[in-house]
């Protein structure tokens with residue numbers, strides 16, 4: 361029997377025993393009538409003793425059932441343990457799912473803990489209604505929910521993914537609490553019984569939690585099945601989490617710079633600043649590995665400040681060295697874009713470094729502009745454009761930005777995502793798509809930057825199609841500040857030696 365049900369059973373027996381106490385006076389009279397004074401004395405001694413013995417043997421070691429019968433991790437372990445133990449004999453299996461709220465601090469904190477509890481309870485009710493009778497839904501200490509399946513004959517990965525998708529769909533239906541409509545977002549991790557590191561309920565639940573943690577890391581709305589190397593990755597993330605604040609404070613995180621060139625002339629048109637973590641033990645760590653950790657720790661704005669400072673200091677150093685670097689681009693995360701006063705901060709920093717505003721471009725992800733109805737984002741971008749900074753739409757083609765938004769956000773350049781640029785010289789379909797994007801931008805009066813230009817062939821086609829700027833490993837990889845000086849010198853020397861170098865001569869056919 362499920363532990364949660366066992367707790368209820370014990371509670372019922374106790375209640376029945378308590379109710380039976382009302383019969384005690386009648387029982388005393390009957391005893392006196394049948395057995396006289398001696399029998400009455402025996403009853404007076406025995407009755408409390410029996411009651412004490414009964415209540416202590418029945419007092420549940422588990423806590424009294426939580427509201428609405430929603431148990432905790434120990435209930436799940438107790439539920440899964442016998443299924444896993446009997447698995448080799450009975451040939452029945454199970455799986456455990458953990459449903460975690462994406463970025464709960466942002467979703468709920470401003471509404472208070474009581475509301476968060478209500479959302480969790482309501483979600484638990486929905487999940488309970490969506491699973492089969494006999495399955496168990498519990499709440500974990502961190503506010504996630506776990507679902508354990510009652511023993512089933514077969515359960516494969518595909519069925520589990522379908523189940524995880526269903527649980528996610530149930531959990532994200534808007535919830536109205538106290539006249540507030542909330543749109544919860546969850547990620548789901550799961551583990552099949554056969555994949556648990558050990559045939560124990562605790563091991564299966566733990567594996568599902570690790571998978572949920574991985575899903576959260578890749579979320580929002582991600583689903584992940586447990587894999588053994590996830591434990592190591594989680595341990596890595598914990599270490600990164602612990603070190604990230606220190607890394608920012610001690611200057612271990614700083615910008616590297618990747619050149620952008622003008623397609624027509626081959627001249628340097630600017631650099632994109634890309635964050636790198638110079639980890640004392642692990643060497644250079646790329647943003648894909650630490651940005652989610654920064655986001656999770658609420659340190660995005662702090663990172664933004666560090667990169668902005670590094671980028672503006674770099675412009676000063678290039679100017680002092682006599683290098684013509686027209687501008688530098690920085691990437692803005694969604695949370696930075698939501699921060700009030702962003703435009704003023706940028707402008708103040710430019711003044712502090714004595715730089716003209718036209719020398720800073722902010723890159724905004726297409727996905728952010730496409731999905732953002734946030735008034736603060738719109739106000740920030742409008743102010744940034746009005747002050748004379750450039751705005752580039754990053755990863756164009758991946759996020760369904762509307763023409764309306766491109767206009768509304770005063771975008772100056774479109775950065776065509778690498779996925780469209782790659783193999784443009786050998787894949788006619790790629791070429792058609794990029795040609796269409798370039799034509800659209802031309803009509804709208806927008807400049808274009810092709811990202812991820814890796815080969816001379818790709819570069820030639822982009823130049824022929826009329827793309828304005830090029831960026832990619834084919835021109836140069838991102839480099840540390842100190843390396844930029846010699847790179848600029850070499851690039852300028854190459855241009856002077858061969859004025860047509862900007863246009864790489866296509867490889868001869870045949």
Ligand code: C2E
Nearest residue numbers: 634635646647667691692693812813814831832833834838
């Ligand atoms: P992104 O803004 O799209 O930056 C371009 C990424 O593509 C960079 O990866 C760059 O190294 C890589 N790349 C450039 N050319 C090529 C190429 O020819 N081939 C290939 N395969 N890759 C190329 P990186 O530096 O790892 O950055 C990854 C993402 O992290 C960036 O994508 C950006 O979204 C984010 N990021 C980087 N720095 C920052 C930052 O300071 N703040 C924020 N919010 N995000 C940042």
Ligand code: CA
Nearest residue numbers: 632691723754
């Ligand atoms: Ca970018």
Ligand code: CA
Nearest residue numbers: 754755775811
């Ligand atoms: Ca990009």
